Amino acid sequence: MDGKKVYTLFSSSDGNCVYFKNGKNEYLIDCGVSARSCEAALNSLGTSLAKIKAVFITHEHTDHIRGLEMLCKHFLLPVYAPAASFKGITACAPHAACFLRPLQPDAAVTLDGATVTPFATPHDSAASCGFCVDLDGVKFGLGTDMGYVTKSAARALGGCRAVIIESNHDIEMLKNGDYPQSVKARILGSRGHLSNDACAAFVPYLAQTGAVSLVLAHLSPRNNTPRAAFAASFSSLTEKGAAVRADFGEGDVRLAVAPACGICEVM
């Protein structure tokens, strides 16, 4: 695990960004907050945007690309994204156009210290993906913005040592909330977001296939609470016999909720 680190920097429907490193090779997944906020978060980890070697984008929704325009204005770095998302990305971040490189589902991208394999996720964007990232034999996964857990998502995330997994909303809070009916239907649909219950049903599989760290992510600030997300996955894991901890410990599954704004260690 020497030199291998993964952190969520921002995680919610308002903005997402994940940082990972393997030795001196540093990368981001999504840049859904301002470049300034992203830089401040990286500074608190002792690093900076100038050290980032590439950015991987899950899809073109604003909460995943908000800072991309400024990032591409100031730094020369490849931006990997699903090809079908290019149009939406350049509409929001014109300077990204000459840095974009296409991702194809299940086609690995090998960079210094990291092999990043995207998998398609069912979501209401032109295209969307999650990632399985192999850092010299130590794997972590990210699955957010998905209406349900597909077989390919389960295949990609199973066997990862650490997984950042969406626990977007509490179904009752969403149904009783003040969102318009059309938005509620979109979030609850098969190309929407993973609910606390759907996430909870999936996490025991991740623990059984080798995950020792599970980070619940992309919570809706309006239709969820960290407590509700944690409780759903905690009971599901313990019902299946997993010993769950809220911090890191030998031999247990550690369960955490990524804060909307604030660093969360994934591994």
Ligand SMILES: [Zn+2]
């Ligand atoms: Zn999102």
Ligand SMILES: [Zn+2]
């Ligand atoms: Zn989205």
